[in-house]
Amino acid sequence: MERHIDTHERLAEILKALAHPARLRILSLLAKRGTCICGDLVEAMPLSQATVSQHLKVLKEAGLIRGTIDGPRSCYGIDQDEIGAVRDHIVALFGSIEACCRPATGDDQ
Numbered sequence: 001m002e003r004h005i006d007t008h009e010r011l012a013e014i015l016k017a018l019a020h021p022a023r024l025r026i027l028s029l030l031a032k033r034g035t036c037i038c039g040d041l042v043e044a045m046p047l048s049q050a051t052v053s054q055h056l057k058v059l060k061e062a063g064l065i066r067g068t069i070d071g072p073r074s075c076y077g078i079d080q081d082e083i084g085a086v087r088d089h090i091v092a093l094f095g096s097i098e099a100c101c102r103p104a105t106g107d108d109q
Contacts, residue, residue, distance in 0.1 A: 011089055017062035022047060023055050027078065030065065035077040
């Protein structure tokens with residue numbers, strides 16, 4: 001399912017999903033490993049399996065990761081298109097803020 005960030009509300013939902021250190025750690029691990037089985041993530045983090053699974057659910061619902069189930073194993077990976085869209089939206093947002101709020105320098109006169 002392809003998603004695009006077209007509103008500030010959608011960006012806020014995504015940023016809310018990112019607003020937890022465990023979720024950022026999960027994304028970091030997935031970025032380094034490409035894909036990962038849930039059990040591997042549990043071993044790499046000081047959290048219970050239920051807690052890691054809940055964080056994975058939040059990230060998946062936000063569209064930041066994709067997951068596949070193969071029997072008893074769940075494999076997850078970063079949704080590169082969505083992460084790219086998030087990055088682009090944030091760069092555009094803060095680029096426009098920077099342009100309007102840049103302090104005046106002696107060169108501007």
